[in-house]
Amino acid sequence: MNQIHKEWWRTATIYQIYPKSFCDSGDKGIGDIKGIISKLDYLKTLGIDAIWLTPMYQSPMIDNGYDISDYYNINPDFGCMADFDLLLAMAHQKGIRIILDIVVNHTSTEHNWFQSALGNKDSEYRDYYIWKDPIDDKAPTNWQSKFGGNAWALDEKTNQYYLHLFAKEQADLNWENPKVREEVKNIISFWAEKGVDGFRLDVINLISKPLDYQHDHQGDGRRFYTDGPRVHEYLQEISDAVFNKYGSVTVGEMSSTSLEQCQQYSSLDGKELSMVFNFHHLKIDYQNGEKWSEIPFDFLQLKSIFSHWQQGMFGNGWSALFWCNHDQPRIVTRLGDDKEYRVESAKMLATSLHMMQGTPYIYQGEEIGMTNPGYTSIEQYRDLESINMHDIMLNQQGKSEEDVLAILAQKSRDNSRTPVQWNCDKNAGFTSGTPWLQVAGNYTDVNVEQALKDKDSVFYYYQRLIMLRKEIEVITTGDYTDLAPEHSQLFCYRRRSEQQTLICINNYYGEAAEYELPADLDVEKGKYILGNFPELLIGEVTHLVKLKPYECRVFLLEHE
Ligand code: TEU
Numbered sequence: 001m002n003q004i005h006k007e008w009w010r011t012a013t014i015y016q017i018y019p020k021s022f023c024d025s026g027d028k029g030i031g032d033i034k035g036i037i038s039k040l041d042y043l044k045t046l047g048i049d050a051i052w053l054t055p056m057y058q059s060p061m062i063d064n065g066y067d068i069s070d071y072y073n074i075n076p077d078f079g080c081m082a083d084f085d086l087l088l089a090m091a092h093q094k095g096i097r098i099i100l101d102i103v104v105n106h107t108s109t110e111h112n113w114f115q116s117a118l119g120n121k122d123s124e125y126r127d128y129y130i131w132k133d134p135i136d137d138k139a140p141t142n143w144q145s146k147f148g149g150n151a152w153a154l155d156e157k158t159n160q161y162y163l164h165l166f167a168k169e170q171a172d173l174n175w176e177n178p179k180v181r182e183e184v185k186n187i188i189s190f191w192a193e194k195g196v197d198g199f200r201l202d203v204i205n206l207i208s209k210p211l212d213y214q215h216d217h218q219g220d221g222r223r224f225y226t227d228g229p230r231v232h233e234y235l236q237e238i239s240d241a242v243f244n245k246y247g248s249v250t251v252g253e254m255s256s257t258s259l260e261q262c263q264q265y266s267s268l269d270g271k272e273l274s275m276v277f278n279f280h281h282l283k284i285d286y287q288n289g290e291k292w293s294e295i296p297f298d299f300l301q302l303k304s305i306f307s308h309w310q311q312g313m314f315g316n317g318w319s320a321l322f323w324c325n326h327d328q329p330r331i332v333t334r335l336g337d338d339k340e341y342r343v344e345s346a347k348m349l350a351t352s353l354h355m356m357q358g359t360p361y362i363y364q365g366e367e368i369g370m371t372n373p374g375y376t377s378i379e380q381y382r383d384l385e386s387i388n389m390h391d392i393m394l395n396q397q398g399k400s401e402e403d404v405l406a407i408l409a410q411k412s413r414d415n416s417r418t419p420v421q422w423n424c425d426k427n428a429g430f431t432s433g434t435p436w437l438q439v440a441g442n443y444t445d446v447n448v449e450q451a452l453k454d455k456d457s458v459f460y461y462y463q464r465l466i467m468l469r470k471e472i473e474v475i476t477t478g479d480y481t482d483l484a485p486e487h488s489q490l491f492c493y494r495r496r497s498e499q500q501t502l503i504c505i506n507n508y509y510g511e512a513a514e515y516e517l518p519a520d521l522d523v524e525k526g527k528y529i530l531g532n533f534p535e536l537l538i539g540e541v542t543h544l545v546k547l548k549p550y551e552c553r554v555f556l557l558e559h560e
Pocket residue numbers: 063066067103146166202203253255291326327385
């Protein structure tokens with residue numbers, strides 16, 4: 001057996017839960033742990049191997065839990081530690097592993113460490129954070145926060161600034177301080193000792209800052225702290241001390257990274273992390289790199305990014321494959337057609353991703369083809385980034401309210417955070433109270449109950465994709481070649497291992513198309529194993545393939 005057959009997660013599919021929006025067991029309007037427990041059987045039916053839970057620790061919830069004030073306790077909004085222990089035990093009983101989100105680039109400013117450090121240069125925790133003197137009475141550098149505005153906030157009492165790459169309530173930790181690294185190991189060990197199976201590491205490639213802090217005359221500062229000078233050393237230290245000791249699976253969230261860095265982060269020798277998320281394939285609808293814009297996606301660029309990463313990671317590292325998460329708009333709205341061809345395009349997008357090499361992630365609701373909600377007023381948004389950017393685009397960039405709302409409807413993180421649509425009841429069955437974020441209007445058509453009743457639903461299609469990954473080895477082991485990189489409508493790629501060849505054909509648009517399979521492919525010896533118009537797969541396979549709008553098909557050939 002070679003390396004990539006060994007670990008369970010290489011043939012696994014992972015399901016992401018954003019607890020706040022998943023299922024409320026009562027009437028608080030906020031999802032909770034008991035709600036998650038009540039849906040474990042549903043997830044078992046889907047067939048996923050593990051659940052990644054976004055943060056449920058104590059937090060003032062300025063950034064919905066990515067601002068942690070106590071790493072050792074559960075936020076009462078979600079339940080208590082006994083609830084968590086029960087969730088872990090019940091998931092394990094059903095053969096589902098649990099992955100927790102670890103946010104250690106920063107803490108909440110309400111964390112005891114920061115509270116002790118603030119206004120007190122003598123605090124033993126002062127050096128847990130990054131402090132700098134003002135320059136000419138101003139912030140030490142021009143670095144920008146990812147959520148808008150300068151990345152430094154002033155501590156008036158000591159007249160020093162602290163760094164916050166995200167909200168000002170999220171202070172960056174100083175990883176140069178070995179005590180911080182010891183704390184991180186203790187936190188992770190605490191949860192690993194409970195039996196947690198793995199960890200997703202929030203913006204982990206930003207933890208190592210440079211020693212001297214300079215103005216960025218070319219950009220927003222990210223080139224100084226992204227994949228910083230000691231990041232690999234730190235990851236190796238943590239892996240050695242905890243991840244490898246407990247056999248934890250790890251997935252690092254890598255912000256604005258490069259292939260070369262990711263090869264090292266997820267190298268097959270297991271010295272750092274199991275796998276990595278990168279976001280390049282989701283920047284294809286950014287205008288000149290700017291997220292807050294509204295333009296059609298660049299299809300050729302999407303394919304070329306996938307080729308770059310699929311080929312570059314092959315034999316070198318391991319990718320987490322994903323279209324959706326709690327920070328990204330819904331993929332069926334973004335790249336598909338969320339009206340007439342919602343079901344077909346959701347299945348096609350799933351196919352084009354799930355036939356690649358890596359470990360796929362399904363974000364809650366994606367498995368039933370949930371869409372963006374199409375909010376039309378700023379009052380409907382809750383996400384701090386969206387609210388900040390609304391203000392900046394309106395008041396600093398002079399955009400009209402109409403334009404800003406159109407951009408938010410396309411790009412806001414709240415697009416994916418609307419409550420999961422369970423059934424046709426009030427609030428889509430998410431809560432018996434008032435949901436913290438408004439449910440999308442299409443819940444009477446798009447919901448889990450309906451999906452489970454319909455054998456052609458997006459849900460059963462995902463179930464099949466999850467199964468195929470376990471049955472067909474080329475999906476895990478094969479190499480990758482784009483067969484039609486210049487085609488303006490079709491995304492067709494080949495996966496090939498010693499034993500098998502797989503061809504994945506996807507029509508990304510609402511018009512019919514034709515595709516010629518490679519002339520040297522012995523079509524008579526293979527067969528179609530999957531498609532979103534299954535009735536069209538029956539009969540003789542020919543080189544010429546006629547595709548309906550948003551059609552996809554997967555062809556498999558066993559080598560002799
Ligand atoms: O996100 C990191 C990150 O940089 C982005 O996904 C970010 O939210 C986006 O670029 C903004 O446009 C992680 C978490 O997934 C996110 O929810 C947190 O807000 C962020 O870290 C801070 O902890």
